[in-house]
C-alpha cells in the first residue's frame with residue numbers, strides 16, 4: 001500500500017493513518033484478494049488486484065468504513081465478496097474471512113443495502129420491512145410489532161405509511177424502507193452500495209444522520225461505498241481510497257467520527273480541510289505513476 005502523505009490546509013486537518021490493534025479478533029479479513037473475470041480468454045479482466053486489509057471486531061462499537069474510488073475500480077466487488085454474492089463471489093485468488101471463517105455464500109450476519117432500494121413492488125411497507133422475519137418464521141403478532149417498530153425507527157409513520165406500496169413512496173422513503181428491511185435482522189456487518197446516490201442533498205444529509213443513529217444503536221460494522229467525498233469523511237471512522245481498475249487500496253485514513261448532525265459538521269473548517277485532503281489523495285491515486 002502506498003504511503004499515506006497528509007498535508008495540512010488552512011484549518012487543522014483531522015486525518016490520520018489507521019492504527020491497528022493486533023490483540024483484537026478480526027471481523028473482516030482480506031488476504032491478497034484478486035478477482036479475474038473470464039480468465040484465460042481474450043475477455044480476461046482483472047477487477048481487483050491483491051487487496052489486503054482487516055477490520056477489527058471492537059467490543060460494543062462497530063467500525064464505519066467509507067469506500068471511495070473512481071468508477072469501475074472494484075468497490076462493489078469488495079462489498080459483494082464480503083456478502084458472498086455472485087458473480088463477484090468467489091474471489092479468484094486470496095482469502096476473504098468473516099469472523100475468521102472463509103465466506104461461503106450469503107448469510108444473515110451480513111445485510112446489503114443497494115442504491116436502487118430493491119424493495120418488493122407488490123408488498124406493502126409493512127410486508128417489505130417484515131420480509132426477513134417472515135422467512136425466519138417469526139409468528140405474525142411479533143413480526144408485525146417488530147416491523148412497525150422499525151418503520152418508526154427509520155422515520156416513517158407505521159399507521160400512515162405501513163400500508164403503502166413502494167411506487168407510492170419518494171426515493172428517500174423507499175430507501176428508509178430498504179434500510180429498515182435490512183437492519184431489522186440485526187446483521188453484524190452492513191454493506192451499503194451508494195445507498196444515498198439517488199437522493200437530493202437535503203434528503204441525503206437527513207439519511208446520513210439517521211444512519212449514524214441506527215449504526216450506533218446496532219453497534220455493527222458498516223462498509224459504505226460512495227462517490228461523495230464529504231459523505232465518506234462524515235460517516236466514516238476510516239476511509240479507504242482505491243486506485244483505478246484493477247482496484248487496490250492505496251490509502252487507509254482514520255477520520256473524525258460523526259459526533260454532530262451532518263448539516264452542522266459538514267460546514268466546519270476542520271471538516272472541510274479533511275475533505276480537501278481526501279480529494280487530493282483521491283485525485284493523486286487516479287493519476288498514473290510517473
Ligand SMILES: Nc1ncnc2c1ncn2[C@@H]1O[C@H](COP(=O)(O)OP(=O)(O)OP(=O)(O)O)[C@@H](O)[C@H]1O
Pocket residue numbers: 037045047069070071072073074075076077078087245
Ligand atoms: N460479471 C462481470 N464480468 C466482467 N466484468 C465485470 C463483471 N462484474 C463487474 N465487472 C467489472 O469489474 C470492474 C469493477 O466493477 P465494480 O462494480 O466492482 O466497480 P465499482 O468501483 O463499484 O464501480 P462504480 O463506482 O461505477 O459502481 C468494472 O470494470 C466492471 O465492469
